[in-house]
Amino acid sequence: MGLFEGFLENPGTPIPILLNLEFSSLMVRFAHFSDVHISNVPGTLLKMWWGKRLLGGANMLLVRRRHMLNANMPLLVEHVMQQNPDAVLITGDLSTTALNEEFAQARELLKPIHEAVPMVTIPGNHDIYTPGVQRERRYEKHFADFHGDSQEDSGYPFVRELGGGVVCVGLNSCVPTGITGAWGIVSDEQLSRLPEILDAHQEQFRIVLVHHFLEDKHGTPGLPHRGIRNRDDLLKILEQHGAELVLHGHEHACYQYTIPGKGNLIPVLNAGPATFQSEKPNKQAGYQLYDIEAGVLQRVVRFGLQPDQTWTERDITY
Numbered sequence: 001m002g003l004f005e006g007f008l009e010n011p012g013t014p015i016p017i018l019l020n021l022e023f024s025s026l027m028v029r030f031a032h033f034s035d036v037h038i039s040n041v042p043g044t045l046l047k048m049w050w051g052k053r054l055l056g057g058a059n060m061l062l063v064r065r066r067h068m069l070n071a072n073m074p075l076l077v078e079h080v081m082q083q084n085p086d087a088v089l090i091t092g093d094l095s096t097t098a099l100n101e102e103f104a105q106a107r108e109l110l111k112p113i114h115e116a117v118p119m120v121t122i123p124g125n126h127d128i129y130t131p132g133v134q135r136e137r138r139y140e141k142h143f144a145d146f147h148g149d150s151q152e153d154s155g156y157p158f159v160r161e162l163g164g165g166v167v168c169v170g171l172n173s174c175v176p177t178g179i180t181g182a183w184g185i186v187s188d189e190q191l192s193r194l195p196e197i198l199d200a201h202q203e204q205f206r207i208v209l210v211h212h213f214l215e216d217k218h219g220t221p222g223l224p225h226r227g228i229r230n231r232d233d234l235l236k237i238l239e240q241h242g243a244e245l246v247l248h249g250h251e252h253a254c255y256q257y258t259i260p261g262k263g264n265l266i267p268v269l270n271a272g273p274a275t276f277q278s279e280k281p282n283k284q285a286g287y288q289l290y291d292i293e294a295g296v297l298q299r300v301v302r303f304g305l306q307p308d309q310t311w312t313e314r315d316i317t318y
């Protein structure tokens, strides 16, 4: 496994994922962003109690509120829609402390997207913040209609067809993790269903969505309190059954790497945080745009929102 650092110098070079399969010749363009972290400070202050929400609330108030700006979201949504995507994929952490108010606000801010094109979401660890939120299935109550093609299918993995031979497989790697944890795990039930799903769609361009990283930004499995605890089991399934692309978030930086697939290397991309205010290109708010044509990932472009509200654009290649 290797981490490809930075953005290479050869913009426009097609990413060489050549598949000897039949695909629609139509181009499919989709956008990916992650870690929106909509916050609701009054709501969090009102509902804080001793435990994880207190810690999350204090963390949000002291650090994130200065950097994770709800106000960046309309700018991002507008810019995304200017690219005329066929679909938009979001890999979790829509909220900061899983408040109903945060979910409702996130959904409202995303309305220009989901009223216009298919939108697919999966939960992040901040969306399943406490055991009560998980029991209540609060994230799913707000967002499960952006999962599978059937609204009844709110389980995981879910499958969402994007057209043009492209399909999304959504995993849930998130569980309540106690006061200091942010680790993930993909349930045995999901791991038992995943091979069959990947095999059933092997003639398509399969995009696997998962919130937690398979490698952190340093190219390692990550610290035990932040990574996927059964990462090796997931990697083994992806290697044996294949996928064409894996997208995630969780680490608040954009970077990319590859993992072994079934006869290929699978590109894995982290879109970084969608709303983070930063001068650093790999940390600042932004999203990525993917063009897939005839089963080939032709181009990935990173758009970054600078503190002066201008946008940068650069190609990502491998």
Ligand SMILES: [Fe+2]
Pocket: 035, 037, 093, 124, 126, 250, 251, 252
């Ligand atoms: Fe996050």
Ligand SMILES: [Fe+2]
Pocket: 093, 124, 125, 126, 182, 211, 249, 250, 251
């Ligand atoms: Fe996260």
